[in-house]
Amino acid sequence: MLTKAHETDLIETDVLIIGGGIAGFRAAMEACDVGVRVVMTTKGLWAKDAGATWMAYHGYQCWGIHPHDTLDVAAEDTIRCGWFLNNQENVYAFLAHVPDTARELLKWGGKFRMEGGRFAPVWQLGQSIPEGRSITPSQWPHGELGYTYGRIFPRALKKKKVEVAEDLFVVDLLTMGDSVVGALGIDLRAGRFKVFRAKSVILATGGYQGLYQVSTANANLTGDGHAMALRVGADTADFEFNQTLPSALWPLELTGSLLPFLMIMEWDGRMVNSEGERFMSKWDPVKMERSTRSLISRGIFHEIKQGKTSPHGGVYVSATHNSGSFIREKWKEWERTRDFTKLGKAGIDLSKDRIETGYAIHYCQGGCAVNSKCETDIPGLYAIGEVASGGKDGADRMMSNALPYCMAMGIIAGREASQRARTMEMPEIDEAQVEAFQEGALAPLERKGGQRVYQVKPAFQALMQRETGYGRTAEGLKMAMEEVERYRIEVLSDLYVPNKGKRFNLEWIHALEFTNLLLVAEGLIRNARMRTESRGLHDRWDHPKPGQNWFKNIHLRWVKGKWDQWTTPVEFTYWKPEEGSLGEPGSRGIKLKEYTGWRAEPLHPGK
Amino acid sequence: MSTMVQEDLATVHLFRFDPGADLDPRYSHFKIPYQGLTVMNALTYIYENLDSSFAFRWACGKGFCRCCVVSVNGKPVLSCMEPASKIMRIDPHPKFKVIKDLIVDFDQLK
Numbered sequence: 001m002l003t004k005a006h007e008t009d010l011i012e013t014d015v016l017i018i019g020g021g022i023a024g025f026r027a028a029m030e031a032c033d034v035g036v037r038v039v040m041t042t043k044g045l046w047a048k049d050a051g052a053t054w055m056a057y058h059g060y061q062c063w064g065i066h067p068h069d070t071l072d073v074a075a076e077d078t079i080r081c082g083w084f085l086n087n088q089e090n091v092y093a094f095l096a097h098v099p100d101t102a103r104e105l106l107k108w109g110g111k112f113r114m115e116g117g118r119f120a121p122v123w124q125l126g127q128s129i130p131e132g133r134s135i136t137p138s139q140w141p142h143g144e145l146g147y148t149y150g151r152i153f154p155r156a157l158k159k160k161k162v163e164v165a166e167d168l169f170v171v172d173l174l175t176m177g178d179s180v181v182g183a184l185g186i187d188l189r190a191g192r193f194k195v196f197r198a199k200s201v202i203l204a205t206g207g208y209q210g211l212y213q214v215s216t217a218n219a220n221l222t223g224d225g226h227a228m229a230l231r232v233g234a235d236t237a238d239f240e241f242n243q244t245l246p247s248a249l250w251p252l253e254l255t256g257s258l259l260p261f262l263m264i265m266e267w268d269g270r271m272v273n274s275e276g277e278r279f280m281s282k283w284d285p286v287k288m289e290r291s292t293r294s295l296i297s298r299g300i301f302h303e304i305k306q307g308k309t310s311p312h313g314g315v316y317v318s319a320t321h322n323s324g325s326f327i328r329e330k331w332k333e334w335e336r337t338r339d340f341t342k343l344g345k346a347g348i349d350l351s352k353d354r355i356e357t358g359y360a361i362h363y364c365q366g367g368c369a370v371n372s373k374c375e376t377d378i379p380g381l382y383a384i385g386e387v388a389s390g391g392k393d394g395a396d397r398m399m400s401n402a403l404p405y406c407m408a409m410g411i412i413a414g415r416e417a418s419q420r421a422r423t424m425e426m427p428e429i430d431e432a433q434v435e436a437f438q439e440g441a442l443a444p445l446e447r448k449g450g451q452r453v454y455q456v457k458p459a460f461q462a463l464m465q466r467e468t469g470y471g472r473t474a475e476g477l478k479m480a481m482e483e484v485e486r487y488r489i490e491v492l493s494d495l496y497v498p499n500k501g502k503r504f505n506l507e508w509i510h511a512l513e514f515t516n517l518l519l520v521a522e523g524l525i526r527n528a529r530m531r532t533e534s535r536g537l538h539d540r541w542d543h544p545k546p547g548q549n550w551f552k553n554i555h556l557r558w559v560k561g562k563w564d565q566w567t568t569p570v571e572f573t574y575w576k577p578e579e580g581s582l583g584e585p586g587s588r589g590i591k592l593k594e595y596t597g598w599r600a601e602p603l604h605p606g607k
Numbered sequence: 608m609s610t611m612v613q614e615d616l617a618t619v620h621l622f623r624f625d626p627g628a629d630l631d632p633r634y635s636h637f638k639i640p641y642q643g644l645t646v647m648n649a650l651t652y653i654y655e656n657l658d659s660s661f662a663f664r665w666a667c668g669k670g671f672c673r674c675c676v677v678s679v680n681g682k683p684v685l686s687c688m689e690p691a692s693k694i695m696r697i698d699p700h701p702k703f704k705v706i707k708d709l710i711v712d713f714d715q716l717k
Binding site: 049054147150189252256338452454498503 | 643654659660662663664666668670671672673674675707710713
């Protein structure tokens with residue numbers, strides 16, 4: 001039996017959800033309501049770490065607050081932000097749920113800015129209605145949405161019969177024939193393997209921010225779900241698009257903070273290079289710094305690449321052009337926030353000091369190419385949230401769409417996965433496969449010597465930051481690919497963990513995560529090499545313009561250690577770009593067809 | 608951290624206890640560079656360079672997620688937000704039951 005080779009526990013469930021952020025949480029709630037057994041695993045502590053959800057800032061985009069802001073308007077904005085590369089069927093199917101999800105946030109006790117019993121939304125980038133579409137926490141800027149979620153979700157989940165397996169790192173998905181039938185995990189608290197036998201499995205593992213040096217989210221997002229999906233041969237897409245945001249480089253206390261971006265949005269912040277030039281005029285002369293997030297990051301990157309940098313290698317963001325009274329008033333409003341406490345400690349005065357700014361990885365847009373039921377093309381395997389990004393975001397995710405998408409996809413996948421589970425018997429698992437995965441996971445522990453992950457990962461991250469950020473070139477990508485292949489061949493087989501204990505052995509997990517990161521890195525570089533144009537978040541130094549023939553998604557499948565790569569043309573089901581447009585910002589959409597699927601009631605109209 | 612070549616070193620006394628295996632808690636002692644580092648950086652430095660057998664939590668590193676709370680010289684702090692100091696006795700949060708070393712069970716009070 002399973003326990004023969006290694007200490008192993010077996011858990012049976014109808015639905016297994018891997019990942020405990022907002023998407024996994026919502027799927028767990030839904031599956032519970034359908035009435036099946038649910039287990040949700042999280043790599044760290046539920047609602048405390050192991051996820052980007054708890055770090056969300058302040059926008060949750062929700063159509064239907066204003067009478068003229070319909071699902072169509074929100075979908076068009078999303079598709080325009082995505083340079084018309086989105087899977088339009090998914091955009092509609094997911095966004096259709098969003099007003100209901102906002103009602104849930106209220107019901108669970110979330111406090112939002114309201115006026116006269118109605119949401120008082122704020123305007124955020126890309127929203128075509130001036131009144132704004134993003135609901136925002138009432139305590140903002142002193143309390144972020146992440147804080148709200150961390151407070152209300154555990155309370156909501158407590159009322160349901162969901163088993164939460166914390167400190168549980170999932171190594172790989174188990175398969176039988178073509179189907180996914182469970183997963184193998186490591187219980188870090190017990191230092192034992194855990195085998196999950198499940199009728200349906202939902203991946204909700206977030207992104208792969210750990211590929212890069214600086215992240216606005218958690219560095220422990222390491223593409224585990226992406227790598228697992230690739231290893232079972234799932235169809236993935238869009239790995240070439242990674243979203244970044246301006247984030248602080250200096251003062252040290254603020255490294256990785258989004259303050260520069262908030263200054264741009266709320267303090268009319270301006271960006272200059274070391275020569276004092278407002279370089280955004282080259283990228284978006286009309287909106288300047290308040291352009292899209294991809295253009296701002298590209299602007300910063302290009303100044304850095306040309307060496308027009310501040311002492312710590314970035315550009316400057318300043319608010320010094322504002323009047324003294326504006327700064328004093330704003331400072332008063334913001335002074336008790338996390339970032340401003342740090343500013344105070346660092347002795348920064350925003351009426352005369354500037355913040356040195358680079359860019360940090362924020363959101364990963366490659367992932368499982370799911371359909372509108374959140375099914376991957378592997379029976380029994382669903383994917384939601386960031387790990388299911390293949391298609392929903394196009395070439396650039398619209399600001400404050402991420403978490404509404406997660407909630408909606410959680411509802412859909414929770415329901416679909418439960419219904420599938422109800423129609424079938426508990427599947428058998430392949431014990432030889434379990435043992436093989438255990439051997440693989442134990443290899444770095446059992447080696448007597450070799451390279452530690454901490455010796456190799458910094459150089460790998462620097463390589464990714466340098467060659468696969470913005471300003472990608474054919475030569476740089478080729479070099480990066482050779483390096484990553486070298487890591488895979490030479491380093492992976494030599495990774496070693498000196499501490500042999502299995503309980504809370506962080507380095508062991510870091511070594512296994514590094515294996516996942518390398519696989520994702522290869523996919524990313526492959527796609528970036530193939531896309532010989534610049535579009536949205538994909539910026540090629542040697543192909544600076546969007547291409548005529550690139551209304552396509554690049555798909556990847558990893559089959560028995562070999563990559564299969566192909567493109568599919570975007571289906572302009574509901575919207576197509578206006579004549580002559582290549583999808584670039586500012587392009588209007590032309591409506592082709594009405595969406596006739598189910599949609600939630602809008603929040604306020606007719607109230 | 609590579610820029611942290613310093614003569615000035617901090618003394619760290621690090622709480623160690625595995626309830627399943629040890630009879631009593633003990634302390635491990637380290638001397639490490641500390642200027643410009645947070646307590647979290649200091650723990651990571653020890654883990655990656657000196658002793659990888661102790662258990663601690665880190666995640667966001669920006670003061671959001673709250674999982675990294677420890678006690679430094681008797682005061683509970685978020686280790687990712689607290690500057691490292693010259694002499695540090697680092698203990699688990701005093702209110703909760705220890706699982707291993709600095710890792711506590713937030714669901715179980717002592």
